[in-house]
């Protein structure tokens with residue numbers, strides 16, 4: 001059956017790319033984009049970076065929108081249903097429920113992303129925030145503008161970026177992390193230690209290997225009590241302890257959901273006409289021969305486009321494979337990572353101890369390069385991404401990295 005109505009649930013990066021790809025592929029049927037937030041699709045990475053720094057005096061930070069409402073309505077010819085979440089999916093009747101309405105589809109792309117995890121016991125306490133949406137970012141930014149003593153819980157990307165921005169504003173900041181180093185889950189312990197030094201060189205307090213016992217205060221947060229008994233005074237607590245895929249509304253739909261919506265290599269859920277993309281999708285990545293769920297900008301964008309094309313024409317569906325890639329900005333340094341960190345060996349090819357200078361590390365799996373991390377070497381990282389995709393040998397990757405070290409050293 002040919003597709004007359006494409007419905008996309010989740011109006012953010014993956015959902016937007018799905019809509020754009022459908023039109024680019026020449027689809028001239030109806031498209032409906034359903035989004036829980038009232039805002040048009042906007043870009044999340046700036047929310048923990050430039051958006052928190054902004055110095056607009058009118059107190060109205062600009063939302064980093066991808067496209068105007070005009071573009072959605074006229075250029076992309078999309079029917080927008082914003083401000084209300086989809087609450088159920090009935091794949092037998094091919095219907096999505098949004099409030100009291102039923103939206104019938106021929107093809108469906110699920111792009112509902114992820115929701116920030118709360119710190120248990122902090123509900124209802126003013127001054128405690130997660131950072132996932134632009135509304136969260138407005139609240140955090142207002143607190144930073146007020147000069148808050150800031151405690152960040154979790155030294156992952158988002159927590160560390162918030163800490164860097166708060167320090168840039170000259171605020172007193174402490175980051176609390178349960179693991180021995182920041183970013184450990186993503187880049188491993190050794191590279192996590194190098195990331196630690198970015199915090200400590202910038203006078204951010206870093207408390208690793210401890211957890212939060214309680215966050216206390218009357219109506220507002222006043223202090224954070226740690227598992228070693230120490231107490232941090234705080235006006236603002238930003239919780240960056242990860243996100244969970246937004247799948248609750250799919251209960252009873254028959255889709256396989258377990259830490260993400262399970263999909264095959266073509267992003268198909270196994271249910272007729274239903275595909276998934278972005279942070280919510282757990283798909284089989286042929287390049288690594290394993291199922292993955294990524295929370296990275298690049299893969300969310302690419303998956304959105306691929307899922308829509310496949311949903312519109314299942315017989316010609318193509319698989320989506322990728323070398324995972326993310327970046328993060330801390331204190332003016334750009335951290336970039338490609339591939340996977342669970343490797344047999346890590347070699348730090350280049351690590352200059354000076355602040356702001358470059359660092360390059362490679363991860364070996366068997367006799368191939370499986371991952372690479374750089375700090376302040378933006379032109380190099382994509383070379384490693386290409387090598388991982390082509391399954392380049394470890395020897396070749398290492399000799400390339402060494403040759404680049406020589407070049408960087410003399411320039």
Ligand SMILES: Cc1cc2nc3c(=O)[nH]c(=O)nc-3n(C[C@H](O)[C@H](O)[C@H](O)COP(=O)(O)OP(=O)(O)OC[C@H]3O[C@@H](n4cnc5c(N)ncnc54)[C@H](O)[C@@H]3O)c2cc1C
Nearest residue numbers: 010012013014036044045085086112113278279295296297
């Ligand atoms: C603060 C922040 C900084 C980041 N920085 C970086 C970075 O530097 N580098 C990087 O690689 N990645 C970064 N990321 C990750 C990147 O932004 C995400 O990977 C990307 O946004 C995922 O896009 P998505 O469309 O899959 O999901 P999301 O962006 O999470 O969007 C999902 C949308 O679906 C909506 N939704 C949820 N449930 C429903 C429902 N039932 N019905 C309708 N709508 C629903 C949500 O409200 C949301 O708008 C950052 C993320 C955040 C939050």
